Structures are given as C-alpha cells and as structure tokens.
Amino acid sequence: MLETVEQQLIDDGILADPASPRGRLLGQAARLFREKGYQSTTVRDLASAVGILSGSIFHHYKNKDAILKAVMLEGIHFSMGRMRTQLAAAETTVDKLRALIACELDSMNGNRGDAMAVVINEWRFLSDVGQADILTLREEYEQMWIDVLEQAKNERLISASPQVLRKLLYGSITWTDKWFRAGDPLSYEQLTDDILHLAIKA
Amino acid sequence: MLETVEQQLIDDGILADPASPRGRLLGQAARLFREKGYQSTTVRDLASAVGILSGSIFHHYKNKDAILKAVMLEGIHFSMGRMRTQLAAAETTVDKLRALIACELDSMNGNRGDAMAVVINEWRFLSDVGQADILTLREEYEQMWIDVLEQAKNERLISASPQVLRKLLYGSITWTDKWFRAGDPLSYEQLTDDILHLAIKA
Amino acid sequence: MLETVEQQLIDDGILADPASPRGRLLGQAARLFREKGYQSTTVRDLASAVGILSGSIFHHYKNKDAILKAVMLEGIHFSMGRMRTQLAAAETTVDKLRALIACELDSMNGNRGDAMAVVINEWRFLSDVGQADILTLREEYEQMWIDVLEQAKNERLISASPQVLRKLLYGSITWTDKWFRAGDPLSYEQLTDDILHLAIKA
Amino acid sequence: MLETVEQQLIDDGILADPASPRGRLLGQAARLFREKGYQSTTVRDLASAVGILSGSIFHHYKNKDAILKAVMLEGIHFSMGRMRTQLAAAETTVDKLRALIACELDSMNGNRGDAMAVVINEWRFLSDVGQADILTLREEYEQMWIDVLEQAKNERLISASPQVLRKLLYGSITWTDKWFRAGDPLSYEQLTDDILHLAIKA
DNA sequence: GATGAATGAGTTTTCATTCAT
DNA sequence: AATGAATGAAAACTCATTCAT
Numbered sequence: 001m002l003e004t005v006e007q008q009l010i011d012d013g014i015l016a017d018p019a020s021p022r023g024r025l026l027g028q029a030a031r032l033f034r035e036k037g038y039q040s041t042t043v044r045d046l047a048s049a050v051g052i053l054s055g056s057i058f059h060h061y062k063n064k065d066a067i068l069k070a071v072m073l074e075g076i077h078f079s080m081g082r083m084r085t086q087l088a089a090a091e092t093t094v095d096k097l098r099a100l101i102a103c104e105l106d107s108m109n110g111n112r113g114d115a116m117a118v119v120i121n122e123w124r125f126l127s128d129v130g131q132a133d134i135l136t137l138r139e140e141y142e143q144m145w146i147d148v149l150e151q152a153k154n155e156r157l158i159s160a161s162p163q164v165l166r167k168l169l170y171g172s173i174t175w176t177d178k179w180f181r182a183g184d185p186l187s188y189e190q191l192t193d194d195i196l197h198l199a200i201k202a
Numbered sequence: 203m204l205e206t207v208e209q210q211l212i213d214d215g216i217l218a219d220p221a222s223p224r225g226r227l228l229g230q231a232a233r234l235f236r237e238k239g240y241q242s243t244t245v246r247d248l249a250s251a252v253g254i255l256s257g258s259i260f261h262h263y264k265n266k267d268a269i270l271k272a273v274m275l276e277g278i279h280f281s282m283g284r285m286r287t288q289l290a291a292a293e294t295t296v297d298k299l300r301a302l303i304a305c306e307l308d309s310m311n312g313n314r315g316d317a318m319a320v321v322i323n324e325w326r327f328l329s330d331v332g333q334a335d336i337l338t339l340r341e342e343y344e345q346m347w348i349d350v351l352e353q354a355k356n357e358r359l360i361s362a363s364p365q366v367l368r369k370l371l372y373g374s375i376t377w378t379d380k381w382f383r384a385g386d387p388l389s390y391e392q393l394t395d396d397i398l399h400l401a402i403k404a
Numbered sequence: 405m406l407e408t409v410e411q412q413l414i415d416d417g418i419l420a421d422p423a424s425p426r427g428r429l430l431g432q433a434a435r436l437f438r439e440k441g442y443q444s445t446t447v448r449d450l451a452s453a454v455g456i457l458s459g460s461i462f463h464h465y466k467n468k469d470a471i472l473k474a475v476m477l478e479g480i481h482f483s484m485g486r487m488r489t490q491l492a493a494a495e496t497t498v499d500k501l502r503a504l505i506a507c508e509l510d511s512m513n514g515n516r517g518d519a520m521a522v523v524i525n526e527w528r529f530l531s532d533v534g535q536a537d538i539l540t541l542r543e544e545y546e547q548m549w550i551d552v553l554e555q556a557k558n559e560r561l562i563s564a565s566p567q568v569l570r571k572l573l574y575g576s577i578t579w580t581d582k583w584f585r586a587g588d589p590l591s592y593e594q595l596t597d598d599i600l601h602l603a604i605k606a
Numbered sequence: 607m608l609e610t611v612e613q614q615l616i617d618d619g620i621l622a623d624p625a626s627p628r629g630r631l632l633g634q635a636a637r638l639f640r641e642k643g644y645q646s647t648t649v650r651d652l653a654s655a656v657g658i659l660s661g662s663i664f665h666h667y668k669n670k671d672a673i674l675k676a677v678m679l680e681g682i683h684f685s686m687g688r689m690r691t692q693l694a695a696a697e698t699t700v701d702k703l704r705a706l707i708a709c710e711l712d713s714m715n716g717n718r719g720d721a722m723a724v725v726i727n728e729w730r731f732l733s734d735v736g737q738a739d740i741l742t743l744r745e746e747y748e749q750m751w752i753d754v755l756e757q758a759k760n761e762r763l764i765s766a767s768p769q770v771l772r773k774l775l776y777g778s779i780t781w782t783d784k785w786f787r788a789g790d791p792l793s794y795e796q797l798t799d800d801i802l803h804l805a806i807k808a
Numbered sequence: 809g810a811t812g813a814a815t816g817a818g819t820t821t822t823c824a825t826t827c828a829t
Numbered sequence: 830a831a832t833g834a835a836t837g838a839a840a841a842c843t844c845a846t847t848c849a850t
Contacts, residue, residue: 021834037326039241043820056835058821124239160396164388167381168374168400175373186366194362198370198400223809245845257847258810266845425830441730443645447824459826460831468824528643564800568792572804575781576774583773590770598766602774602804627813649841662814664842 005082006112014077016070022060024050030071030114038068038122068122069130075115076137079107083144093155096148097199101173102192108177120174142166157200165199172198207284208314216279218272224262227252232273232316240270240324270324271332277317278339281309285346295357298350299401303375304394310379322376344368359402367401374400409486410516418481420474426464429454434475434518442472442526472526473534479519480541483511487548497559500552501603505577506596512581524578546570561604569603576602611688612718620683622676628666630656636677636720644674644728674728675736681721682743685713689750699761702754703805707779708798714783726780748772763806771805778804 009015016023028049032041043064047054061067086099107116119138123131149162158165172195182188211217218225230251234243245266249256263269288301309318321340325333351364360367374397384390413419420427432453436445447468451458465471490503511520523542527535553566562569576599586592615621622629634655638647649670653660667673692705713722725744729737755768764771778801788794 037241039239040327042818052834053836054820055822055837058823059834064820159399164393164396167377168397171375171377172370172373175369175376179369191366194366195370197361201403244843254809255811256845257812260846261809441645443643446822456830457832458824459833462825463830529646563803568797568800571781571785572778572801575779576777579773579777579780595770598770599774601765605807648839650839658813659815660841661816661843665813670841 005085006078009077009081014081015074021050025057025060025067026071026074027114029067030074030118033068033071033118033122034114038118038125065127065130068118068126069134071115072119072123072126072130072134073137075107075117075119076134076141078112079103079116080137080141080144082107083141087144087148093148093151093157094196094200097152097157098192098196100145100148101169101195102188104173105176105180105188105192105195108174109180109182113177117174117177120177145169152200159201169195169199207287208280211279211283216283217276223252227259227262227269228273228276229316231269232276232320235270235273235320235324236316240320240327267329267332270320270328271336273317274321274325274328274332274336275339277309277319277321278336278343280314281305281318282339282343282346284309285343289346289350295350295353295359296398296402299354299359300394300398302347302350303371303397304390306375307378307382307390307394307397310376311382311384315379319376319379322379347371354402361403371397371401409489410482413481413485418485419478425454429461429464429471430475430478430519433471434478434522437472437475437522437526438518442522442529469531469534472522472530473538475519476523476526476530476534476538477541479511479521479523480538480545482516483507483520484541484545484548486511487545491548491552497552497555497561498600498604501556501561502596502600504549504552505573505599506592508577509580509584509592509596509599512578513584513586517581521578521581524581549573556604563605573599573603611691612684615683615687620687621680627656631663631666631673632677632680633720635673636680636724639674639677639724639728640720644724644731671733671736674724674732675740677721678725678729678732678736678740679743681713681723681725682740682747684718685709685722686743686747686750688713689747693750693754699754699757699763700802700806703758703763704798704802706751706754707775707801708794710779711782711786711794711798711801714780715786715788719783723780723783726783751775758806765807775801775805 006015010017016026018024018027025046029041029046032045032049036045043057044054046067047057057067061070083100083103086103087096090096090099107113108120126134145166146162149158149166152158153162160168176191180186180191208217212219218228220226220229227248231243231248234247234251238247245259246256248269249259259269263272285302285305288305289298292298292301309315310322328336347368348364351360351368354360355364362370378393382388382393410419414421420430422428422431429450433445433450436449436453440449447461448458450471451461461471465474487504487507490507491500494500494503511517512524530538549570550566553562553570556562557566564572580595584590584595612621616623622632624630624633631652635647635652638651638655642651649663650660652673653663663673667676689706689709692709693702696702696705713719714726732740751772752768755764755772758764759768766774782797786792786797
C-alpha cells in the first residue's frame, strides 16, 4: 500500500526511480546529508557512494546546491503523497490526527526517511533561490496539518491554538530522528500514541 | 535574581566574565555559531566580531573545536545553574515541571540563549573528544528532568514513560528556537503553559 | 563577383560548403571564437550552436585544436583567394595597394570576417604543430603585401621600409575589428582611403 | 627623468613598490599575463613566479580578476603619468604628437611595458565590474590623444578625422608589441618617426 | 598578547575527451 | 554519425592553523 503510493509517484515522474543513476545519487545524497550534514558531505563522498568519479556528478546536477534541493523535493513530495492517501482513508478527526503523526514519524524514521530529515535539518544550507522554490510546497504541507488541527479545535479535542500546537508537535516529531529506533524498546504504534496524547486530552 | 545566578557562576570561575576578552569571544562565537552554524563561521568571522585578527584567536583557544566546546560548556553550566536554583524554589511537582520548561525555554530563547542553542544544533560538529568531555554534564542535566518526570509519573500527573516524554518535550522546546519570538503574539508564560499541558492532563 | 571567388574555392574543396555539417560547424566556431575567444568557447558551446551534442563534435574533428586550425585555414584561404583576384584586376600600384587594404579590411569586418579575426586574435592558442602547418600559408599571404609595397617604394610612393610599413598597416587594419562598424558614420571606402593615406604621401 | 615619474607615482601610492610583495606579484602577473594570456596563466603560475604557494595569492588579492584589474591600473597610471610629463615638455604640436607616440610605444615595449600590453590584449577577460571601474581612466587617457590630434587638425598637419586617425595609430602602435624588439634592426627613434609620418604629411 | 603573511590540504567546479550503445 | 554518461586532470578558491616579528 505504501509501496503503491511511492510507485505511483515514480510513474508520474515526481520521484526519481531509485534504480536509475539519478535516483541512486539522490538516495545516497539523502543518506549522507543526513548522516554527516550537507556541509560535511563532499562531492567526492557523493560520487564514491554511487561509484562514479567526482566530476561526473555535475553531469546530473548543476552543482551541489541543486542536489540538496532535489533531495528535499523528493522528501516533501513523498511525504505529502502518502499523507494525502492516509488522510483520505481516515474517518474521524482523531484518526486523521493519528494519521498525520504516523506519516510524519515515518517520514523521518522510515526507510525513505533520509530525505525528509534533510529537509528539516539542512534547510538553512539550501540557497535562497532554492528555498524560495520549495517554500510553496512546504506551506502546502503545513496546511494539511493546520486544517486537521483546526477541525480538532472546533471539536474541542485540543485546547492550544492550532498554530502553536503544530509547532510543538513538529519539534517533538522531527526530534525523534535523533533518538528513536523502531521497536527498541518502543514500537512505532506506541510512539504514535504517545505523541497523539500530547495533543489531545483523553 | 537570575543575574545573581549568572554572577555567582562568573565569580566561581565557571562562566567567563562577558567583559573579559575571553568572555567577549565566547559571546560572539555563540551568536555566530547559532546564526550561521559552526561550519559556516570562519575563524576570521570570529576574530573580526571581537575586533582582532584571525591569528590572534589561537592565543585564546587552541583551535576552533576548543571554542565550540567552551561555548557549549558555558551554555550548559548557565542552564544548569539556573535550573538548580529554580527547582529548589518550586514546591509541588507541577511547579517543578513548569520551572524546568520555563528554564529550558529561556535557555534557548533568552538573552543568553545562543550558547544553549549551539549545544543542541551544533552537537555533531564537536569533536569526539569534546563530546566525551561534555557528555557527563549533559547527562547530569538530563537527570534533573528525569527525576522530576518520574515523580510526576508516581503522582499520576503524566501517563507516558518519563524517558519518552522527556524526549518529546525536548524536541518541542528546542524547536522553539526556530519560530518563537517572545511576546509576538505569544507570551513566554503562555508558551510555558502550553508546553506544560502537553505533558500533564489537567 | 566576390561570391564567385568563394564559390570557386568551395568547388575546389579548399573551403567547406557552409551548408554542409562541417561547414556549419566551422562557421559557428569562427563566430564563437571571435566573440568569446577560443579558450572561453567550450566544446559544448560549439556543439549546441550547431544543434548536436558535445560528444559528436569529435566525429568531425579530432580535437578542439583541430577546429581552431580548420577555422584559421578557412580564413586565410578565403582572404588570399579574394586578394589574388582583386590584385590581378588592379592596374596601378596605388590601385593594388588600395585593393590589398580593402580586402584585408573586409576580411576582418565583412560577413565572412570571423575566421580571419580568429587567425589574428587567437593565433597564440593554436598548438605549435598547428601554427607550423599554417605558417607557410601566412607567409605567402604576407608576401603579396610585401611585393606591392616594394613596388611602391621603388616608385617613391612610400617612404618607410616595406617591412615596417606592412606591420604598421597590419596593426591599423586588424584593430578595426574592435571599433569599426561599416557605414556608421564612416563608410568602407572612406576608411580604405584613410588607411591608404597613412601609407602614401599624396 | 623617467625614473623620476615612476618614483613619484610610487611615493604617491598610485603604483605599488616593485620591491614589496604586492608589487612583485603585480610585476610577475603583468609579465605572465602578457606572455601566456590571462586565461592561460594559472594562479599557481603566479604564485610560483613570486615564490609563494597558490593559496597565499588570495591574501593579497580577493581573486584572479582583482589581480588583472590591479595590473591594468598600474599600466594605465604609469603610462598617463609619463605622458603628462612629456606633453608638458613639448612645445610644438608636432613635438606633442611625437611625444605621445614615443610614450605609447614605450608603454607597450619598454621595461614597464607588460602592464600596458595587458590592458590592450586582455581587456575582454576583465569582469564587467572591473571594466566599468577602469573605463573612466582609459577615457581620460584617450582624451589626451584626441586633444593633440584636434590641434593638429586645426593646424592642417593631419587630414583624417582625429577620432579615426587615433584608432588607426592605436592599432599600429599596440601591434608593435607583437613584432618590435628595440634596436633590432630598427631603433626606437626611427620607429617613432615612421609612425609620426603615417599621421602627418611632411 | 597581537599581527598578518604564509601554508597546504581540501573544496567545488570545469571541461576536453572517450566510448559503449 | 550521433548519443550522453563517465572520465580525470586541472582550475580557482577556502580556511584553520602556524610563526617570525
């Protein structure tokens, strides 16, 4: 099911095929940028991770900044694609909120999680132009959260303001990237529930 | 009162006097590391911020890594010192928890907040040796949180495990550094309360 | 009439047919080498100017140096061909001199002028081997000038030594490439006359 | 006497002292840019010519373009300084014209000639900003020529328009850089006279 | 303690050229 | 003939660090 969403996005040309040279480069770049940080990852690191020489990188991307941007776009597109699907399948507001949390958790920690972690942690290193190009997409993404949280506020499920609560949850969820390893000793589902209960009083 | 804590730590030789050359360097370093990141801040940037030439930096610190470490030590010492004072003054467990949140929020966003933000955000850039040297201190700091949260758990104020809840709150609080500007439109006290209500059901 | 000379040279296989792939490449190369300089023109620039990909360039020429050499040969052959025709048609020594000046001016500024400008301005970037191959031809070209100037000297039309005068005129004429745009406000004929009067006293 | 002018300019801080590190760099840069061209001269070439390592170059100049600009400024300032002195000493218009020619010839071929040759031959490789910064100075320089040529025109010493004649003489003189070696077999004075007689009919 | 020129290893990037398809 | 991914050497430039003064 998750695979379906990913495959769909690849077929639509929104995500690069992970088997293609470009896709392999993006995958390795996401991993390295996450592990070592954008600035500490050299173009040589990227090249050797995909088994080519450093000069060849520039056959695929104009410069290092363009690689960072591409990684981030992959991350956001993948996360949004999956979120949309899961939101559509959720019935109650609580279910929707749980879906958002689960998706975002998986975006940071799942097996395609590197790219989204890069979006969060390396954002400041993306050039101004690159940031501007991606900003609309990020805002769209945030709006999906705000919409659900406003609904929850109307239903008196939450007490804090949606804007503030979103920021607090965002911090909690993105920080999991630094400490959470699934099933050890905490399962995904438990963590999702714990975060859900930060938000709602029940 | 807060000034008292800071002054005390300076007098004890734990923090550098902000008026001394060393203290001015650390203050500027904290600010620059936070604003631009450790790696993007050059030794020249540091030197020119305190009005000396780049070569002279190395009369004060052995190398750039030593500066980062010193900044972090300042951040942690200051935060812990204040936290201890405030904890001692709090009576109930809820008061203690509120004190921890308020202190940590101020550690990230207050006027001595640069150093603590550097501890969080630039941690990975500190050398292994440096990290090892500081780790005990960070653990001591964390233990203060865990102690209070375990007490809260015993009193059934919180439901999640103290270890997990600490991590989630940590994420929420440290992330404020990226979006919160005091009084605009949210006050410090409101934000403290909002975070407190993530943790406790009341 | 000029077209006749050019057509003749194409028919004789001395110049490439501008409609052929090779001819189009040489034309674009001449233009780009003149505009941006040999070193600043990349093989990709050349390829994209003729609508192919960079790798395909090397099916036509062994390397970039060979393209430069071919452009220069085109330039010299064309100039010499025309000069011979015009010299044959001139009766007096003054007419011959005027013909040389007019031809060389047009070689730099006319609609086939790019190649000759490249001969002059990019000469140093041609490989030693390439220079050696072309040198005889350039000497032959120069000899046409020297012959006429010696005749002029014998007829006391000029006072300076033919060798020196040739160099001085050469500088004046080739430099026009940097400032002269025909008819604005100076016509070709006026400029030709002005240069002629540098040489002869009349 | 010439030395006097040069020394004066050095004392005034307009030219760099050839004995200083900066001055030595500029001298070698002028030589290399002239010999091999700006683009073919690497920063390593420059560094090794003055006996330092390539990275140290950037201690003196921000980038390669800044070196080119500095070389050009040296060339123009030196030429103008000397021209002004010589013009002031000349009495008749013919003397002035001869002085201009002699100065410009020496600017290209004398022992400080590298820098001026670079101004002429590498102009296109100076960045747009750099060109803009120098342009006023070049115009000032040209005006000195135009003024004398207009006077000559009024006195009916020359027949062509001052603007055109200047361009033609400019080409002749700057081209000497490619072929003239003083005293072999032509002396400076003879060459100056030959060029003077291109301009005036006498 | 401060200076600032120099170091030298490292970075991103460029680009002519090759070659399997 | 054309493609276009890959090569690999070389380019300009960066920057923490050293050290003689």
